[in-house]
Amino acid sequence: MADAYRVYGGPGSGSVAVEAAMTLLGLPYTTVDAASWCGPDAKALAGQVNPLGQVPTVELPDGRLMTESAAILMMLGDLKPEAGLAPGPTDPARPDYLRWMVYVPANIYSMFLLRDDPSVWFDDPDDQDHLRERALERIKSCWRVMEAWSLGVKTPWLLGERMSLLDLYVTVVSRWSPRRRWFYDACPRLGEIVRRIDALPELQTFWAERFPFEEGWEG
Ligand SMILES: N[C@@H](CCC(=O)N[C@@H](CS)C(=O)NCC(=O)O)C(=O)O
Structure with a gap:
């Protein structure tokens, strides 16, 4: 192609x-x-x-x-x-779009390298375990911050009446540790949105191939 x-x-x-x-x-x-x-x-x-x-x-x-x-x-x-999946430069939703699209990798996604390969920072296995735990706590606190912001958003999706790539991004990253059971409990508003993205008919074949909802996937 x-x-x-x-x-x-x-x-x-x-x-x-x-x-x-x-x-x-x-x-x-x-x-x-x-x-x-x-x-x-x-x-x-x-x-x-x-x-x-x-x-x-x-x-x-x-x-x-x-x-x-x-x-x-x-x-x-x-x-x-x-x-219509990304607010354009003059759209009132653009600042929130840019803010949270950068927030997710800067504060949450970046923590996964600390968890996956703490040997980049520490040789001692105990130090590595400690770093893993602290990184997970940081991921949780950053999701809570986003949840608190999202509670002030009264529209069906994070940026308004229309679904956006921000909703999609959060859906994928929220499938990683601490995984969805924790996420639904700690971040119910975000949880409701990601479950709607999970259920989009146009993505069912895609999810099955690339991130299947296998037994125990929610953690
Ligand atoms: N800042 C990057 C982070 C990408 C990233 O950490 N990807 C993981 C897989 S989900 C990876 O390749 N990890 C291996 C490594 O960092 O060595 C992004 O947002 O795309």
Whole structure:
């Protein structure tokens, strides 16, 4: 597919948010399994396209590379304004969109490297366990902050009457630790929104392939 995006990622990874957005926006893409859990060569594959060896990394149709999940999502949303999944520059919802699209990776997604590979910071296993626990506490407190903001939003979706890529992004990231049972309990308003995204008919085939609702998936 000459005009297709190539998404380096993996099932259950941050690439799922990008792939789901492309699915909703009708953008053609192919996937390359490059998340560390996809096999022995995956990390090296990710390293060929991203100096940090991280996914998602996207090769654009013109061959340029793009990293950073939120930046990729915002670029895609702006490419297809007619889809209404991203408030445009003059939309009153734009400040909240930019704020929370950056908040999620800056404060929550970034904590997962501390949990997945604490040896980057500490050699001692006890220190590593401590870092893992503290990172999880930080993730929880950051979700609570977002929940408190969302309680003031009286519309069906986080940014108004229309679903946006922010709702989608939160849906994917909220499937990771501390996982959904905690999330529904601590963040009921966000929980209601992500469950609506989980249930979108147009994403059911996609979820089954890339982030299936398997036994015990909620934690
Ligand atoms: N800031 C990046 C973070 C990406 C990230 O941490 N991806 C994880 C997989 S979900 C990863 O590749 N981890 C392996 C590593 O960091 O070495 C983004 O928002 O896209």
